[in-house]
Amino acid sequence: MWLINSSIGRKVVMSVTGMALILFLTFHCCMNVVALFSGEAYNTICELLGANWYAVVATLGLAALAVIHIVYAFILTAQNRCARGAERYAVTDKPAKVEWASQNMLVLGIIILLGLVLHLFNFWYNMMFAELFPSIHYDPAPADGFGKIVNTFSNPIYVVLYVIWIVAIWFHLSHGFWSALQTLGWNGKIWERRLKLIGLIYTTLLMLGFLVVVLAFAFGIAPSLCCDGVANCCGAAPCCQ
DSSP: OHHHHSHHHHHHHHHHHHHHHHHHHHHHHHHHHHTTTOHHHHHHHHHHTSSOHHHHHHHHHHHHHHHHHHHHHHHHHHHHHHHHGGGGGSOOOOOTTSOHHHHTHHHHHHHHHHHHHHHIIIIIHHHHHHHHSTTSOOSSOTTOHHHHHHHHTTSHHHHHHHHHHHHHHHHHHHHHHHHHHHHTTOOSHHHHHHHHHHHHHHHHHHHHHHHHHHHHHHTTOSOOGGGGTOSSGGGTSOOOO
């Protein structure tokens, strides 16, 4: 099958899975922004997206997309290195028109992968996994996603790691967005410039959304649950005065 055996087919798979992951990031960002306005509303969304059959299926589908994207990225990188042969060790000037992100996609990908593992442990493992196995005790409770955000970003080490992760994703997407569309047929000099601009604006706004959430909770300017009429304040901070 050409999608597996040819380099063009692999690039198409990379593009399709990449765009699907961007759509997920868009949904995830919109969901996170809700936490800036109402902890109760955010927890309602978490409850809706709990360990129901459709949430489990969606999670498995998303995991499959991520794994395929990562595996194909390593395969294409290895193929490019083999194609260059001994030339990759030669000292050459970096092309002026080649973006830094394009030249360092593997490094960015590794940083993103490590950040993804950390994020899955901090949130998915302690939320959806805990709902699938209710006998395991977690604090805050699995459905208290807002409390988990408060606890996570009260730790400055996590804040720094997440900021690095978000910046790496921005660099990756700033190149990957327009590159994916170009692979799928949106090419040409005029469209290349347009797609680069659209991709830069879109990915910048998207990653700013994530960054604002992290920094808002890190500096304590996000709302707490007690402001919505819930008394326990997630067990993480004193109630609002």
